[in-house]
Amino acid sequence: MWFIGIVCIFFMAAGPIAQAEQYPDKPITLLTVFPPGGGSDVSHRTIEKYTKGIFDKPLVIVYKAGAGGELGWTELVGSKPDGYIIGGVDIPHIILQPMVREKGQTGFKTEELLPICGLVIDPDLIIVHKDSKWKNLKEFMDDSRANPGQITAGTVGKFTGDHMFLMRFEFATGLKFTQVPYSGGGKAIPALMGKQVDCYFASANSYLRMEDVRALGVATEQRYELAPDVPTLKEQGVDVISIKRRGLAAPLNTPKDRIKYLENAIKKINDIPEYQVDVKKVGLTPHFMSSDEFGKYIENETKNARETLTKFGFFK
Amino acid sequence: MNFDIWYALKYLANPATLLCMAFGGMFGTLMGAIPGLTGTLGIALLLPFTFGLDPTMALLLLASVYCGSEYGGAYPAILINTPGTGAAVCTTFDGYALAQQGKAQEALYLSNIVSLVGGFVGVIALIFLSIPLAYFSLKFGAPEQFWLAVFSLTIIASLSTGNMLKGLIGAILGLLLSTVGMDPVTGHNRFTFGSLGLSGGINVVAFIIGLFTIPQAFLLLGKEGGESVGEYNPRKGVFFPMCKEVLRRWVVTLEACVIGIIVGIMPGVGGNVATFIAYNEAKRISKKPEEFGKGSYDGLIAPEACNNAIVGGSLIPLLTLGIPGSAPAAVLSGALMIHGLQPGFKLFSENGNIVFTFMIGLFITNLIIVLLGTPFIRGFSKVLMVPRKFLVASILAMGVVGSYAIRNASIDVVVMGLAGIAGYFMIRFGYGVAPAALGMILGELTEEGFKLSLIIGSAKGSVWAYFFARPICIVLIVLTVLSLVFAFYSEMRAKKKKQNRNSVEEVSR
Numbered sequence: 001m002w003f004i005g006i007v008c009i010f011f012m013a014a015g016p017i018a019q020a021e022q023y024p025d026k027p028i029t030l031l032t033v034f035p036p037g038g039g040s041d042v043s044h045r046t047i048e049k050y051t052k053g054i055f056d057k058p059l060v061i062v063y064k065a066g067a068g069g070e071l072g073w074t075e076l077v078g079s080k081p082d083g084y085i086i087g088g089v090d091i092p093h094i095i096l097q098p099m100v101r102e103k104g105q106t107g108f109k110t111e112e113l114l115p116i117c118g119l120v121i122d123p124d125l126i127i128v129h130k131d132s133k134w135k136n137l138k139e140f141m142d143d144s145r146a147n148p149g150q151i152t153a154g155t156v157g158k159f160t161g162d163h164m165f166l167m168r169f170e171f172a173t174g175l176k177f178t179q180v181p182y183s184g185g186g187k188a189i190p191a192l193m194g195k196q197v198d199c200y201f202a203s204a205n206s207y208l209r210m211e212d213v214r215a216l217g218v219a220t221e222q223r224y225e226l227a228p229d230v231p232t233l234k235e236q237g238v239d240v241i242s243i244k245r246r247g248l249a250a251p252l253n254t255p256k257d258r259i260k261y262l263e264n265a266i267k268k269i270n271d272i273p274e275y276q277v278d279v280k281k282v283g284l285t286p287h288f289m290s291s292d293e294f295g296k297y298i299e300n301e302t303k304n305a306r307e308t309l310t311k312f313g314f315f316k
Numbered sequence: 317m318n319f320d321i322w323y324a325l326k327y328l329a330n331p332a333t334l335l336c337m338a339f340g341g342m343f344g345t346l347m348g349a350i351p352g353l354t355g356t357l358g359i360a361l362l363l364p365f366t367f368g369l370d371p372t373m374a375l376l377l378l379a380s381v382y383c384g385s386e387y388g389g390a391y392p393a394i395l396i397n398t399p400g401t402g403a404a405v406c407t408t409f410d411g412y413a414l415a416q417q418g419k420a421q422e423a424l425y426l427s428n429i430v431s432l433v434g435g436f437v438g439v440i441a442l443i444f445l446s447i448p449l450a451y452f453s454l455k456f457g458a459p460e461q462f463w464l465a466v467f468s469l470t471i472i473a474s475l476s477t478g479n480m481l482k483g484l485i486g487a488i489l490g491l492l493l494s495t496v497g498m499d500p501v502t503g504h505n506r507f508t509f510g511s512l513g514l515s516g517g518i519n520v521v522a523f524i525i526g527l528f529t530i531p532q533a534f535l536l537l538g539k540e541g542g543e544s545v546g547e548y549n550p551r552k553g554v555f556f557p558m559c560k561e562v563l564r565r566w567v568v569t570l571e572a573c574v575i576g577i578i579v580g581i582m583p584g585v586g587g588n589v590a591t592f593i594a595y596n597e598a599k600r601i602s603k604k605p606e607e608f609g610k611g612s613y614d615g616l617i618a619p620e621a622c623n624n625a626i627v628g629g630s631l632i633p634l635l636t637l638g639i640p641g642s643a644p645a646a647v648l649s650g651a652l653m654i655h656g657l658q659p660g661f662k663l664f665s666e667n668g669n670i671v672f673t674f675m676i677g678l679f680i681t682n683l684i685i686v687l688l689g690t691p692f693i694r695g696f697s698k699v700l701m702v703p704r705k706f707l708v709a710s711i712l713a714m715g716v717v718g719s720y721a722i723r724n725a726s727i728d729v730v731v732m733g734l735a736g737i738a739g740y741f742m743i744r745f746g747y748g749v750a751p752a753a754l755g756m757i758l759g760e761l762t763e764e765g766f767k768l769s770l771i772i773g774s775a776k777g778s779v780w781a782y783f784f785a786r787p788i789c790i791v792l793i794v795l796t797v798l799s800l801v802f803a804f805y806s807e808m809r810a811k812k813k814k815q816n817r818n819s820v821e822e823v824s825r
Contacts, residue, residue: 105505157503186584190633
C-alpha cells in the first residue's frame with residue numbers, strides 16, 4: 001500500500017496542523033488551477049525547481065482544474081487564510097470571470113484574492129498562417145474592412161484573454177471578426193496551423209512554439225524581447241496594448257507578514273539568472289511585481305476590462 | 317534529424333536508465349490498475365522528482381509511467397469488471413467474460429502481449445511516420461471532429477445488438493448529462509443549479525468509475541454474486557499459446573493499432589473514443605460477431621492493442637508540432653519545457669540525440685513492462701481469491717479515492733456515487749452501462765465540433781458546404797452510413813435468429 005501512502009502525502013500535505021511561531025513550519029500548497037502540462041503548471045514548476053534554499057519548507061503543487069480556473073480560484077478564496085495555501089492567478093481571467101458570471105451562480109470575487117506578487121508576462125499578438133495572403137497588418141485590416149465578419153479568428157475561448165484582446169482590437173480599429181472560441185490552446189494552435197481559421201488572436205507563448213506561421217503585430221509598447229522581429233501594433237498605427245500576466249495570490253485575510261515572506265522569497269527566485277533563462281525558454285518573460293504593484297495593476301485592468309465589455313454590450 | 321545511434325545505445329544500456337524505466341513502468345502499471353488514478357496523475361506526481369535528472373532520463377521515466385498505465389488499466393477491467401482507466405472500458409466487455417469462465421490468466425497474458433504489439437506499432441509510427449502523420453492531423457478541424465463523434469455514436473448500435481432501443485436510451489442519457497456545465501463555445505452555464513462544482517461539467521472519468529464499479533460491487537453482494545467473479549486457477553504454460561493466438565489474429569491486432577494511432581494524433585479526441593472504435597471494427601470484421609461480449613479473444617485484443625498504440629500516436633503531434641494528443645501527453649509536454657526543451661520540429665534538429673534515445677527507449681520500456689508484468693499478473697490474479705465481502709469494500713474504497721483524486725473535487729465523488737446507483741438499475745433492467753459511458757465520452761466532442769463548424773461555416777458563407785464538402789468529412793459520413801446499415805442488418809439477423817430458436821424450441825416441445 002506504499003503507493004497510496006505517497007498519494008496521501010501529496011494530497012494532504014496541507015492538513016490542519018497547529019500553527020507554530022515560525023512561518024512556514026510546514027509545506028506550502030501552491031494551487032494550480034489549470035491541468036498539469038499547461039502554461040500555469042510549467043511556470044509553477046519552474047518556481048518549484050528553485051525553491052530549495054530560499055523557501056524554508058517545500059512548495060507542494062496541487063491541481064484543481066475546471067471551468068477555466070474558476071473552480072480552483074473559488075476554492076482558494078474559501079481556504080484558511082494562514083499562508084499555507086497560495087495559488088497562481090492569471091490576468092485577465094480572475095477579472096473577467098466574476099464580471100461576466102450569471103446571476104445566482106456562486107464563485108470567487110476578484111477582491112477576495114490577495115495579491116502576493118506578479119511573476120511573468122505574456123503579450124498578445126495576431127498570428128496568420130505562413131501561406132496566408134496577408135503579408136502584413138495593413139493588408140489584413142484592409143481585407144477585413146472589405147469583408148466584415150467573414151474572417152474567422154481563433155481564440156482559446158469566450159471571456160478569456162484572447163477574447164479580450166480581440167475585443168480591444170475590434171474596438172480600436174472598428175473592424176468586425178467572427179470569433180471561433182476553441183477550448184484551449186491545444187485546439188486553437190492546430191486549428192491555425194491546419195488553416196481551419198484565418199487568424200489567431202493569441203498569446204506570444206503560443207506563437208513561440210508554432211511553426212509555419214507569421215505574426216502580424218504584437219500588442220506591446222515596445223517590441224517584445226522574445227520575438228524581436230514582430231512589429232508592434234502601435235508602430236503600425238493601431239493603439240492597442242494587451243498582455244496577459246501571471247502572478248500569485250492568497251486568500252483575503254492572510255497575515256501581512258506571511259505575504260511579505262512569500263513576496264520576498266519569490267523575489268529572490270526571480271533574481272536567479274538560471275530561473276530567468278528557464279522562464280524565457282518556455283516562452284514567457286519574467287516580470288516581478290510587488291504585492292502593492294500587482295494589486296494596483298489588477299485594479300487598473302478591472303476598470304479597463306469593464307469599459308471594454310460595456311462597449312461591446314455585455315452589461316445592460 | 318541528426319543523432320548518434322551509439323549515443324542512444326550507450327545511454328540505454330546504462331543500468332540506471334533501465335532501472336528508471338522499470339520503476340516508471342511499474343509505477344504507471346499500478347496507477348493504471350487503480351480506478352481513478354491515471355497515467356496523467358502518475359506523471360504529475362513523479363515530475364518534481366525528475367528535476368535532478370538529465371532531460372533524457374526524466375522523459376524516459378515519465379513516458380514509462382504513461383506506457384505502464386495503459387497496461388495497468390486492463391488488470392481490474394479483466395479481473396473485477398472495473399476499468400482502471402477510461403481507455404480500458406472496452407476491455408471489460410470480453411476480458412471480464414473470460415475471467416468469469418476461469419480464463420483470467422489467459423485474458424491477462426493476452427492483454428499484455430497485444431499491448432506490447434500495440435506499443436511497438438505506435439513507436440514505429442512515431443519514428444518513421446511522425447511528420448506526415450502530424451500534417452495529416454492538422455487537416456482535422458471542427459466538422460471532422462463532429463463527424464468522427466457521429467460515427468462513434470453508431471457504435472452504440474453494435475454495443476447493444478438485439479436491444480438497440482435500450483442502447484439508444486442509455487446513450488442519449490449519457491449525451492444529455494454531458495451537456496451539464498459550461499457551454500464549450502459560449503461559456504454560459506447550463507443545468508448547474510447555481511453550483512460551481514457542476515459548472516466544470518460532470519467529470520467523465522468519475523462518471524465512468526461510478527457506472528462500472530458501483531454496480532459491480534452491488535452485484536457481488538447479491539445472491540447471484542457467486543458467478544460474478546471467476547475462479548482463481550493458476551496454470552503454467554499460458555504465455556506461449558496466447559502468443560500464438562495473437563499471431564493468428566494479426567489482422568484484428570494491426571487494425572486496432574492503426575485506429576489507435578490515427579485517433580491518437582487527433583488533437584483533443586482522446587483514447588477513450590479510439591478503443592470503442594477499435595472494438596466496433598473488430599466486431600464488424602469478425603466471423604463470429606455473436607461471441608463478442610461473451611469472452612471473445614478478438615474483443616479483448618482490439619481495445620488493448622489500441623490503447624497502447626495511442627501512446628505512440630499521441631506523442632507524434634507533441635514531438636513534431638508541440639501539441640499534445642492526449643492528457644498524459646500534455647503533462648509530458650510540460651515536463652519537456654521544464655527541462656528546457658521546447659516541443660516542436662526544432663526539437664528534432666536541436667536535440668536529435670534526446671529525441672532518438674527517447675523513441676528507442678520506448679521500445680525497451682514496453683519490453684520491460686511485459687517482462688515484469690508476469691509477476692504482476694500472478695499477484696493481481698490473487699484478487700480472485702479475496703473473500704467477496706472484502707473485495708466489495710475495497711472496490712468501493714477505490715472508487716471513492718479514485719474519483720476524488722482526478723481533480724481533488726468532492727463533487728466528483730458525488731457524481732461517481734449517483735452514476736453508480738443509476739448504473740446498477742440500468743444493468744438490472746437490461747440497458748447496460750456501456751452506451752451511457754460512450755454517450756458521455758462523445759457528448760462534448762459532438763457539441764463542440766458542431767457549434768464551431770456552424771460558426772466557421774456561416775462566416776464562410778455556406779454551412780452546408782462546410783459540413784458536407786470536406787474530403788475527410790465525406791469519408792466519415794460514408795463510414796457512418798455503412799456502420800448504421802450494418803448495425804440494422806445485424807439487428808435484424810439477431811432478431812430472426814431469436815425467432816428461429818423460439819420456433820425450434822416450440823417444435824421440440
